[in-house]
Amino acid sequence: MRRPAGQRPAPRRHHRLRWLVLVLVLLAALATIVVVELTSPVLNLARGTPAISSLLQQTPAQTTRIYDRQGRLIARLHGPIDRINATSAQIPGFMKQATVAIEDRRFYADFHGLDLHGIVRAAITDLETGRPAQGASTITQQYVKNAYLSDSGTLRRKVQEAILAWELTDRWSKDRILTAYLNTVYYGQGAYGVQAAAQTFFHESVSRLTLAQAALLAGLPQDPNGYSPIYAPDDALARRNVVLVNMAAQGYITLAQATAAERTPLHVYRSPESGDSTQAAWFIDYVTAQLVARYGATEVFEGGLRVYTTLDMRLQRDALRAMKETLPSGPAGALVSIDPRTGFIRAMTTTLDPRKVQFDLAFQAHRQLGSAMKPFALTAAIEQGADPATTYYTSEPLSIPLPFGQIWDVSTFDHTYAGRINLVQATWRSDNTVFAQLAMDVGARNIVRVAHAAGITSPLKAYPSIVLGSEAVSPLEVADAYATFADLGVRHAPQAIARIVYPDGRTTVAKVRGVRAIPAGVAYVVDQILAGNTRFGTAAAMPSYYTGVAAGKTGTTENSADAWFCGFDPLLATAVWMGYPQAEIAMPGVQGATYCVPIWGRYYEMVFGSRKVADFARPGTMPHYRTWLGHYSVSGHAPATVPTSGPTTAPATAPTTGAPPAAPTQQPTAPAPTVAPPTTAPTVAPSP
16 A cells, blocks of 8 residues: 655654663663673673762761850851751751752652653653753762762763662662752752752751742752852742742642742842851861861861850950950950860950951960069969068069079069068069069979969970060960969860760760869969959059959060950959060050950950859968068068158059040059958059
């Protein structure tokens, strides 16, 4: 029978060709399951496929998150991949449904992780066009490719992908595979995984995503750049709506839900929520360095750790505010606060911009401590039996002979002298000449020993000038050393990390260990003298800013290149420094009392306010004093009259440019502390 003119022959050969292609492709995909000849080309392609058991032991890179003590996110650490794994329970059902609807509608009914219809369709397209076709990969295959294989489009890789997908389906449930896929797929903007994507685009946890947000994310993996809601918002919106239509067509949501979600604006962010990373930048650097030293860079930037630190972001913000509102233009400031009872760092900040300066003044900078070193000499003297109330020295210009024929010329900061005064008065005056003599009597090695035991970790040369703060130290170690005084002589090493939670749920908790560094009674006496210093001494301006429990010591170096106030109460010890970070540049008119005392006082007023802080607890054992007969000292009762050379009022050290006053205009007349110092405040002006 002849066919009519113009009628084309039935495409039987083409049908036979399609069946032949189907058989060949299936053989390739199932090469490890069926028995084939050793010389089979498919088996050759399958050779080199890694064992699924070994691949499942690999852990994809995950982002490490850093939190403050209240659990608030302050930083994210990651390499090229920003990924945070989410559990199946954390991922909303419509996030999973949206992904299946747009990526692999046959996911729950596929053949061992393979889409046979898609394979045949892609193979026919390959044959007809002469180039590889896309779209034959299931969610299972995409997960295998993302997690374990290279992204090359070679035939060998596709066969390996099919083999591993088959084996994975035999081991894992569909929900586990889908969850793993959602944790590894790339969504753009550096975000790998749906949790990182949710935080990047919406600043929300994945568990809080709305239907419209989930649909937007589900549409991104096919082309993260082309559908970017940041750079191609119109295309992203259209793609999101396609996802919603597909979800409705496949019965996951109603048409009414789809329509309502389509009306929702995108409202996306350009980058992940940074928390308080800028205000805590220096502390984060400190924590990161500790983590890398402990675990290595790979574990820190790819291990998905959850690091709960000791930082209190409220105190951090208060510290920065107090410095910025008090310091003049030019010099920088640094502040470190430590909980004396644990060693936990509660604040660590500087006024430098972390985006411009890669150097942390709080723990990397080392500057001379000035007179804030004197309490360690006072401690050494009390340990040796000196009663600070009855041990007298003469305040006068000195030329002290040293070994090898050297002469140490010593004068006070303001060149005023008080004559015969005891160690309490000398501490409040911060009298250099008295403490130079004290250093000669107690021994420089003992001063260094006390300082190191209290928490100063920098090397210190055992020269007599150590008592005047001639050696360089960091604010962090000074805060730690003064925290030892605050805890009645028990030293806790500074700690920045309270707890680390690993991806598998294991937890490491910081151990709090205190070591007795100074006898409790000795520390208590020093505390009382330093408390008096905030009323009668170089820090006498303190009540103008903070009226709660306060003890501490100012420090000013030669030419006023560095200024300090290091103070504490039983709950918090804080070191404040100011100066020029690039070099030791003089700050005319600046002393430790000029700006550092007001910074400390304003900061503590913000931290404690009207909160009642208990005073230092008197220990059961107090120091045992003995007759102190040092080479330079004179023991006995107070002289009948105290020389009054120099001014009788506290110095007004604040410059006339609006800086806070360094001290009241009249010396206070309140009674002195109850550790047997004189019954009245010194009648001469203190020096910083």
